[in-house]
Amino acid sequence: METHVILPGEIEVTDNPSIELRTCVGSCVAVAMYDHQVRIGGLAHIMLPQASDKKEKARPALYARSGIPLLLNKMIKSGASKDRIVAAVAGGSLILTDRKLGVELNIGRRNINIVQQVISSLGIPIVRQDTGGYFGRVLKLNLEDGLIDIREVKEKKQKDTESEIVGDIKLEDFKNRIDKLKPVPDIARMIISRIKYSGTSSYDLEKYIIKDPALTANVLKLCNSLDYGFQKQIHSIRRAGELLNPETFKNIVLDASGYNLYEDTINGYSLENKEMLNHSLCCAKVARLISQEKKINNPDVIFTAGLLHDIGKVILDQYFFEKFNLIMDKIINEDMQFIDAENEILGYNHAQVGEIVAMEWNLPGILVESISLHHQPEKTKGNPEVVSIIHIADCICSMIGYGGGANIVANQINRSAISCINLQSDDVDKIIEKLPEVLNLG
Ligand SMILES: [Fe+2]
Numbered sequence: 001m002e003t004h005v006i007l008p009g010e011i012e013v014t015d016n017p018s019i020e021l022r023t024c025v026g027s028c029v030a031v032a033m034y035d036h037q038v039r040i041g042g043l044a045h046i047m048l049p050q051a052s053d054k055k056e057k058a059r060p061a062l063y064a065r066s067g068i069p070l071l072l073n074k075m076i077k078s079g080a081s082k083d084r085i086v087a088a089v090a091g092g093s094l095i096l097t098d099r100k101l102g103v104e105l106n107i108g109r110r111n112i113n114i115v116q117q118v119i120s121s122l123g124i125p126i127v128r129q130d131t132g133g134y135f136g137r138v139l140k141l142n143l144e145d146g147l148i149d150i151r152e153v154k155e156k157k158q159k160d161t162e163s164e165i166v167g168d169i170k171l172e173d174f175k176n177r178i179d180k181l182k183p184v185p186d187i188a189r190m191i192i193s194r195i196k197y198s199g200t201s202s203y204d205l206e207k208y209i210i211k212d213p214a215l216t217a218n219v220l221k222l223c224n225s226l227d228y229g230f231q232k233q234i235h236s237i238r239r240a241g242e243l244l245n246p247e248t249f250k251n252i253v254l255d256a257s258g259y260n261l262y263e264d265t266i267n268g269y270s271l272e273n274k275e276m277l278n279h280s281l282c283c284a285k286v287a288r289l290i291s292q293e294k295k296i297n298n299p300d301v302i303f304t305a306g307l308l309h310d311i312g313k314v315i316l317d318q319y320f321f322e323k324f325n326l327i328m329d330k331i332i333n334e335d336m337q338f339i340d341a342e343n344e345i346l347g348y349n350h351a352q353v354g355e356i357v358a359m360e361w362n363l364p365g366i367l368v369e370s371i372s373l374h375h376q377p378e379k380t381k382g383n384p385e386v387v388s389i390i391h392i393a394d395c396i397c398s399m400i401g402y403g404g405g406a407n408i409v410a411n412q413i414n415r416s417a418i419s420c421i422n423l424q425s426d427d428v429d430k431i432i433e434k435l436p437e438v439l440n441l442g
C-alpha cells in the first residue's frame with residue numbers, strides 16, 4: 001500500500017484503492033471524506049478557521065471555511081455522491097496550553113468549531129470524530145475499504161531497560177571526523193551557477209544560502225575562521241555579505257558549497273523529500289516571526305539559529321542514514337520522541353552532535369546554545385530569549401506538520417520558554433494567523 005502524506009493546506013482526493021491518505025495534526029484539523037459505494041475518498045489538512053475572502057481565495061485549502069467545500073467539490077467531481085459521502089474529523093488539540101501561566105492557544109478549539117459548522121451546513125454526516133485534548137493525532141484513510149484510523153500520539157513511555165549503545169562513532173569523535181557538511185545539491189548547484197555571473201551580488205547569494213542549513217553553517221564557519229580576522233563573530237549570512245568584499249564572499253560561498261561534494265546523493269535520516277530542509281526553513285521563518293512579534297532582536301540572528309537548530313540531524317544523516325529506519329521504528333511503534341529514540345539507538349542525540357560541531361567550527365555562542373538546548377530551553381544561561389524562541393518555533397512547526405518527518409509528536413511548549421519571552425495567547429494567535437504567508441516554503 002502506498003502512503004500519501006497530506007501536508008498543511010493540502011487536499012487530496014483519489015479513487016486508487018492501493019493508496020492510504022495520511023496526515024498528522026496538532027491544532028490543525030484533518031477532515032476525511034469517503035463514499036463507500038464508489039470508493040472515492042479525500043483528505044484535507046485544515047490549518048486555520050477562516051480568513052479574509054482574499055486570503056481564502058488565494059489558498060483555500062488552508063482554511064476550514066473554504067477548504068471543506070473545496071474537498072467536497074473535488075469528491076463530487078471525481079464521481080462521489082453528496083448523499084453517500086460521510087466525514088471523519090480529527091485534531092484541534094490545545095497543544096500550547098499551560099493553565100498555570102494562563103496561556104492558551106485556542107486555535108484548535110476555534111478550528112473544530114468552524115469545521116463542525118461548515119460540515120453540518122453542507123449536510124454531510126460526521127461518522128467519526130476525535131478532537132480536542134492535548135496530543136497530536138495521526139489520521140489514516142484506507143481507500144480500499146474507507147477504514148479510518150485515528151491514533152493519538154501520546155507522550156513517550158518510560159523505558160525501564162538500560163539504553164543499548166549501538167552507534168559506530170563515539171560522540172566525541174564527531175569533532176575530528178566532520179570536515180564539511182554537504183549542502184542540498186539543488187541549492188548548491190544553483191549558487192555555483194550564480195557565482196559565475198559577475199553581476200550577482202552578495203544579497204542575491206544570501207537569498208539562496210539561507211535556504212540551506214548545511215550551507216549556512218559552512219559559510220559561517222569559514223567567515224568565523226581566523227583567516228578573515230573579524231573582531232566580532234559573524235552571526236548571520238547578511239552580516240557576512242555586508243562585511244566582506246563581494247569577491248571574497250563569493251569565494252567563501254563557493255568553498256562552502258563543496259562543489260566536489262554536492263553530487264553525492266543524500267538520503268535517509270529524515271532528509272528524504274526535503275522534509276528536514278523544510279522543517280529547518282519553517283523553524284527559521286516562524287522564529288523570525290516570533291522575534292518580530294515580541295520585538296526581540298535580532299531577527300537575522302534568530303533566523304540563522306532556527307535554520308541551524310537541527311544541524312546535528314544533517315550531520316548524523318551523513319553517517320547514520322542506515323540507522324534512520326531504526327529510529328523511525330521506535331518513534332512510530334513506541335510513540336517515542338525523536339531525541340529519545342536517537343539516545344536509545346545511537347547513544348546520543350542530534351542536539352549533542354550539533355553542539356560539538358558548532359563549537360568546533362567556532363560558531364557564535366548564541367548559535368551553539370540554540371543548537372544544543374533547543375529541546376531543553378530551561379537549561380539556557382547565555383541567550384534564554386533566543387533559545388526559547390527557537391524551542392517554541394520548533395514546536396509550532398511540529399504542531400502544524402512541518403516537523404521534519406520524524407517529529408510527529410505534537411510537543412507541549414516548555415513552560416520556561418513561554419514565560420521567558422512572555423508569550424501570551426494573543427501572540428500565539430497572531431503568529432498562527434501569519435503562518436500561511438510566512439510558510440511559502442521553497
Ligand atoms: Fe531538534
Ligand SMILES: [Fe+2]
Pocket residue numbers: 279283309310394404
Ligand atoms: Fe527541529
